[in-house]
Amino acid sequence: MSTTAFHYLHHRAEPLLLPNAWDHAGAAALVAAGFPAIGTTSLGVAATHGLPDGEGRTREQTVALARLLAPLPCLLTVDIEGGFSDDPGEVADLAQELADAGVVGVNIEDGRGQGSLAEPDTQAELIAAIKERVPSLFVNARVDTHWLGVDTGSLAPTLDRARRYAGAGADGIFVPGRLPDVAAVAEGVDLPLNVLYLPGGPSVAELGALGVRRISTGSLLFRTALQATVDAAVAIRDGGAPPREVLSYADVQRLIG
Template sequence: MNSAKSAFHALHHADRPLLLPNAWDFASAAALAAAGFGAVGTTSLGVAAAGGLPDAAGLARDETVALARKLVRLPCPVTVDIEAGFSADPAQVADLVVELADFGVAGINLEDGRGDGLADPATQVTLIRTVKRHAPGVFLNARTDTYWLGVDASVPATLDRARRYVDAGADGLFVPGLAAEKDIASVTAAVPVPVNVLHLPALGLDRLADLGVRRVSTGSLLFRSALHATLTTALAVRDGLPLPVGIPTYAEVDALSHQGATPG
């Protein structure tokens, strides 16, 4: 396991939960790395929407790989959301993860959501096992969409899937939509790998740590916030209102592109 991959694994066992911000292009990821975040992830919604594609439809493979190739220049571990793997063939998904690992990606998210439903657990187990067999050093964050899609949204159903995925080799469990404190505590107590939840405004990192959470993702929040800031600024220009404070300068943004660049 290379240093970036081992460092990323270790971040899930630190004193506080890993706060993982999710980027959608190189500039957003570089800004987050420059701000001192220990690792950067990608948001599938942001990557897909920026490319004019719907999220979770399995259409953004090329955009995801192209972005990942750029992000590994950054001075921190990178984990990539690959939706459901962009293929129904476990071997093809494993080939994708091997490709990502070969150029330095430290982790992936791999979800069991399939449109409006969930993958058969046995099918997802085969997928996870195949990926881990071919790319054992990559941190595989197994996402289950029981709560996110409102399908079998209960602790017992979630734990049934979680245990199967962990037995298949998953390094972490991601349960987006899991929000009730008692449910979070029940899941973290029963799962022997780091549990990941989405940022919850009502629960800070310290409280989530008390509940046993080891990783907190921003998901699509930063991308959606950036769209809001874009519209807010454009409307301010149109309507003659003051511009928002804190806008980076041209030079500051241009400097981000030089992070990790190899001299020609």
């Protein structure tokens, strides 16, 4: 699929709502629902394989899922946590491998284990290595200050990291978490701003009016599916029925046929 088309989706008046999938069936269902672009969720990938998220242990599973989803008729961007390595060459190799599989974008975060942040210059080197190896790949540089609650006394540290990553060649900036002033972040970054959709927070339209160009669901869909699974099983066990209608067996077969 076209990397140009994916870049274009970040430069429209209407923000891109990017749902995040963790398996083929879910991604296929989202494509069938009309979503032109799909992302992956690192929590969904890790938890599905019995591994913790954010510890750099799911490179193999991430690549395998990307290869499985890439043939779908959509634009695919992949969450690669912190790049699964601190070596720029190894991160660039991963980016090339994903691009060769048909992936049009990657999301790389500066959060590290135990709630710490990577040094911004080190993170910028990883971003620059990706862009040097695969210039057309959309690199969404995630700034985890507000996600981890680090350096949040003002927006200055967040904007400084964003600007450094932009200078390294990033194509978009992702600032997850509850932001005190979304519009100020959007105005302070010269690249398309990506935020995380938060239940109870601003709607897609409201975020778009604040200058947001991409809205990710992150792990929300995965966690919603887990809760729905438990709710249905408990309802049946207790003599009731699942709380809502679901796709039929034939529906799912058609999705993957």
